[in-house]
Amino acid sequence: MISHTAEYALRAMVSLADHTHGPLTSQQLADRTQVPLGYLAKIMQQLGRAELVVGQRGPHGGFSLTRPPEQITILEVVTAVDPIRRITRCPLGLPDHQDLCPLHRRLDSALASVEQAFTETSLADMVEETGVVKPLCSPPPKR
Amino acid sequence: MISHTAEYALRAMVSLADHTHGPLTSQQLADRTQVPLGYLAKIMQQLGRAELVVGQRGPHGGFSLTRPPEQITILEVVTAVDPIRRITRCPLGLPDHQDLCPLHRRLDSALASVEQAFTETSLADMVEETGVVKPLCSPPPKR
DNA sequence: CGTATACTGGATTTGAAGCTCTCTTGATCT
């Protein structure tokens, strides 16, 4: 349901949102997110074209968010790399009608609910919940 | 989010649910659903192995549902051909913890809501809504 | 029986997504 690419983009964006002091290089992001470096670089390019991040070249360069994490939704990130395709017209061959059948209404409404959930969550929401914990997945509680 | 395969399976199952008089052949189903015949045959095999349909060979053969449409959910159909994979553990490389991070909690809860929606809808629900209309997607309102 | 019908199963091809490699462009620091 969620492509690898979208997953990777989200991990990278969350890492950036969590890192407030200056940019992060592709290499640093790849380490944090466990995403293959070369592939991540491509994804970062896409995020750049969507103007969600900017890349600064040269020493001390790297990627930074273009907006504060509160103002970037999950949906924007996903859309930038792998858009959710809502079902707006008949997926069958029948060209001469507009309404969706019950089946495709259901499927589209499932898509809609996902889209809705993604709209309501910002990068900041996810960083805040993490608290002091740094890794993307929280380690076991210490005792 | 929903694979072609799952879409095709659903179309075929809805067609079967809508057809109460005897079985439908792969060929007939392919016509109704606009799915490539050879590929649909493979999908029907999967649905057969999941015991959602039975195939009757020979003349006047074809596929029939094994249960009344009210008792078959969308989820069962989707699961038979292309299961929804819930996120139950850390998708990153970190093996030594159980909890999901905020990101993956969100993603999994999106999956959960889709799963829920699919559980609550049966094939019968979709056939009933169609009413007299035969094609999977309803034609334009006549006036 | 024999034949036409229709599902079953395996092998193969195609195409898109995932991933790598390499070269180029731009920025920083001696």
Next chain:
DNA sequence: AGATCAAGAGAGCTTCAAATCCAGTATACG
């Protein structure tokens, strides 16, 4: 200016889902 660091961009490889093809097997009916 020259060296180095890091993003940008294009070409190619790999893997897997989607789709096709072909031979095999079971069933109904005359």
